[in-house]
Amino acid sequence: MFVDTARSLSDLHGNARAIDVSIIMPCLNEAVSLPHCIANARHALDLIEEQHGLFGEIVIADNGSTDGSQQLATDLGARVVPVDRRGYGAALIGGCEGAWGRYLLMGDADGSYDFTDGVAMIGALLAGADLCMGSRFQGGIAPGAMPWKNRYIGNPVLTGILNLFFRCGIDDAHCGLRAITKDGFMTLGLSGSGMEFASEMVIKASLREFAIAQVPATLSVDLRDRAPHLRPWRDGWRHLRYLLMLSPTWIFGVPAVLAMGFSTLVLAVAIGFWLGIFQGETPFGVSWSIASGFLFTTGHLALLMAVASHLHGVTKGYRRLRPTVNRLRSLLHLEGMLAMGLGQIAASFAMFAATAWYWSHHGFVALPNPLPLVLAGILGATGAQTIFGGFLLAIVVGHDARFVAVDNSPLLPVSLHHVGMAS
Numbered sequence: 001m002f003v004d005t006a007r008s009l010s011d012l013h014g015n016a017r018a019i020d021v022s023i024i025m026p027c028l029n030e031a032v033s034l035p036h037c038i039a040n041a042r043h044a045l046d047l048i049e050e051q052h053g054l055f056g057e058i059v060i061a062d063n064g065s066t067d068g069s070q071q072l073a074t075d076l077g078a079r080v081v082p083v084d085r086r087g088y089g090a091a092l093i094g095g096c097e098g099a100w101g102r103y104l105l106m107g108d109a110d111g112s113y114d115f116t117d118g119v120a121m122i123g124a125l126l127a128g129a130d131l132c133m134g135s136r137f138q139g140g141i142a143p144g145a146m147p148w149k150n151r152y153i154g155n156p157v158l159t160g161i162l163n164l165f166f167r168c169g170i171d172d173a174h175c176g177l178r179a180i181t182k183d184g185f186m187t188l189g190l191s192g193s194g195m196e197f198a199s200e201m202v203i204k205a206s207l208r209e210f211a212i213a214q215v216p217a218t219l220s221v222d223l224r225d226r227a228p229h230l231r232p233w234r235d236g237w238r239h240l241r242y243l244l245m246l247s248p249t250w251i252f253g254v255p256a257v258l259a260m261g262f263s264t265l266v267l268a269v270a271i272g273f274w275l276g277i278f279q280g281e282t283p284f285g286v287s288w289s290i291a292s293g294f295l296f297t298t299g300h301l302a303l304l305m306a307v308a309s310h311l312h313g314v315t316k317g318y319r320r321l322r323p324t325v326n327r328l329r330s331l332l333h334l335e336g337m338l339a340m341g342l343g344q345i346a347a348s349f350a351m352f353a354a355t356a357w358y359w360s361h362h363g364f365v366a367l368p369n370p371l372p373l374v375l376a377g378i379l380g381a382t383g384a385q386t387i388f389g390g391f392l393l394a395i396v397v398g399h400d401a402r403f404v405a406v407d408n409s410p411l412l413p414v415s416l417h418h419v420g421m422a423s
Contacts, residue, residue: 021056021122022101022182024089025109027085027122028063031072033111033223036077043379048122060109061095063087068191089197090189096185104185107177109225112145114141114177119178120215129186130210133170133202134177134217139243154236158243158400162199165247166206170214172197174239177217184210188318196242203246248309252302259299263292265288267375274371286370293374297381305390307332312396326404335399337390344383 001330023041027034033049038058045056058078060068063086070080083094096104103125124132159173176198187206192200205212244251266284273282284292291341315321325332357373360363362389367373395405 005189012280019057019100019102019209020107020236021045021103022055022099023056023115023118024059024061024092024095024104026088026095026106027060027065027069027073027109028091029067030109030224031065031067031069034060034069034072034109035076036111036223037109037115037158038073038078040111042077042116047116047119051119052104052126053121054122057097057100061091061098063091065186077366084299085140085193087136087193087197088195088201090193090326092197093190099182102182103179104182105179107186108222112176112220114204114218114220116180117177117217117282117408121177121213124215125179125181125211126192127213128211129213130181130206131201132179132213132215132285133172134175135170135172135214136175136217136219138214139218141219142221145221158199158236158239159238159396161243162202165250168202168206168212170202170212172214172217175217178207180205183215185296189316192242196236196238199239200246203243207246207313207319238309246313248306248313252306252309256299256306258304259295263299264297265369267296267371270281270371271375274369289371289374292422293378296378297385300382301389304385308396309391310394311393315397321404329404332393334390334394334403337386337393341383343392344379344386348376348380348383351379399420 013056018118023044025037025041030037038060038360045058048054060069060073060078060080060084062073062080070082073080080100081095085093085094092106096106103122105115105118106122107115113134117139121132121134136146146155154174155174159171162173163170172417173319176197178201180201184205188201188204190200190204202212216366219417240286270277270289272278272280272285273280273284310322310325313389314321332335342348355367355376359367394401396402
């Protein structure tokens with residue numbers, strides 16, 4: 001049953017552990033729609049208590065409303081949590097952090113979501129899920145509730161990229177109605193202040209191998225008497241850039257492998273013709289060799305950035321260490337990368353010196369093949385990048401010369417429920 005308005009908030013706070021479910025709504029000047037939303041949330045809590053035996057509260061995460069939303073919410077029996085940091089994500093983060101429940105159900109305060117759809121979400125959490133997403137494509141979208149470009153372009157494209165990058169297995173990554181365990185939420189360390197918060201939660205939950213469920217959710221035309229805070233193109237780009245920022249494999253690793261693989265092939269063929277291993281006219285001349293040198297050094301830099309980004313995620317706690325990286329643990333330390341980089345630079349100087357000797361003993365005429373200079377340049381450039389990258393990795397992991405812990409203990413069990421952390 002919903003918290004009786006006659007019961008003081010101070011009494012509730014003293015007995016906060018008795019609250020099982022918190023329904024959180026971000027709020028910025030939503031006085032028009034709040035009465036409907038709070039009444040709907042109250043009904044949802046009644047159903048949750050009836051079906052699951054859980055007691056709940058309604059939390060309004062106010063982001064600086066100037067239309068009296070705070071007092072209205074209090075009068076209607078909700079608890080207001082002020083959030084100074086502006087933005088949709090910031091409001092939800094503040095509200096969830098201030099919630100007293102073990103299970104968090106969040107949805108917009110504009111009347112577009114039916115909180116009774118969240119009853120099944122709480123059931124999914126009780127059944128073992130760590131995060132339960134709503135799917136508006138399964139539940140139904142009322143005419144006029146979602147702009148066509150969001151419904152047919154933005155949401156499918158961004159959700160498709162998210163599933164490709166992170167294998168989340170959901171069909172509506174940006175549904176605003178979702179439920180998560182409080183322990184799981186706190187573990188993720190979410191920080192997105194804007195609409196990208198929706199993607200961040202799903203991505204980090206997937207990276208931490210949370211058990212993610214999905215249930216149908218309906219979307220209605222909102223009750224606002226003003227334009228929505230959502231800006232499709234701006235917020236779409238914020239989602240996309242967040243997907244890229246949290247996917248070092250795709251933004252750095254894949255380009256690195258392609259660039260280094262192609263350039264290695266070209267250079268290997270060029271070296272074969274230069275040494276006489278292959279006969280005939282080389283298909284890759286001087287221009288190809290120079291371009292391949294550029295591609296190889298760029299790919300090497302991207303590879304270092306991929307490793308740095310991955311270790312940053314591991315250090316921050318939202319990413320698990322890849323087995324491939326763990327197998328290279330003995331090589332991933334500052335001294336090893338310094339030795340490797342210095343070795344590359346020494347080899348580069350030796351090749352430059354040999355080329356200079358050849359040049360000086362052949363009348364200082366133009367070299368018949370600039371390939372040795374290209375190879376020397378590649379060795380020198382990647383050697384310097386390896387040295388700089390070693391220090392960067394040491395800084396990223398917390399100023400430690402060892403980039404991977406010796407014990408490599410796992411960050412968290414696969415499902416928080418399975419070890420009782422959400423109970």
